[in-house]
Amino acid sequence: MRALAFLNPPDHTRLRRLVAKAFTPRVVEGLKARVEGLVGESIDRALDAGEAELMGELAVALPVTVIAELLGVPVADRERFGAWSAAMARASDPAFLLPPEAVERAASARREFNAYFRELAEQRRWKPGEDLLSELVAVSDRGDVLSEGELLVTLTLLLIAGHETTTDLIGNGVLAFLRNPSSTRC
Structure with a gap:
């Protein structure tokens, strides 16, 4: 299975249409207050401690x-x-830049991730929640649905693209x- 970003029409169009149906404005808007709250909590912890390790305590943890x-x-x-x-x-x-152990860790992580989400998706089919996974499992367009492979590839893309880029x-x-504090306008 190839991720949405690597597909051409009509496959890209079909998959994008299905995924977009799950990313409703309601879902996205619902994240805003939660993200602001999480950032506020992180800032409060840093202020209480008098210091913070930005990458570990915010940049990695928040996404x-x-x-x-x-x-x-x-x-x-x-944590997993x-x-x-x-x-x-x-x-x-x-x-060619990866040591063999990094390749094996990635393969193992993908297997564990896929097994985990197969099980969680099955749970959401029978007992939907108020989450994007439930929406993706239930989404359809004129009878067309995401296959298990398409669902897993989409979840992998969301995780990696959303986590690493953020x-x-x-x-x-x-x-x-920090390098140019006077050039930033708030």
Whole structure:
């Protein structure tokens, strides 16, 4: 299965239409207050401690938490979720740059991720929640639905793209601000 980003029409169009039906304005708007709350909590912890490790305590933790909540991943499973993301994202580097153990960690993470989400998706089919996974499992367009493979590839894309890009954006944004504080307008 190839991810949405690597497909051409008509496959890309079909998959994008199905996924877009699950990403409703209601779902996206519902994230805003939660993200602001999570950032506020992180800032409060840093202020209480008198310091913070930006990348670990905010830039890595925030996207994993938001994506996990968006997909309806139980709190108890979120640590594994973050580890899977890191291992699978590392495998997006060119293969000749990766040591064999990184390739194996990525393959193992993908197997565990897929097995986990197969089970969670099955639970959502029978008992839907208020989460994106439930929406993706239930979405249809004139009888067309996401296959299991399409669902798993889409979830992998959401995890890696949403986690890694947001982590990098937060880190690079803060670095740019620290290097040029007078050039940033708030």
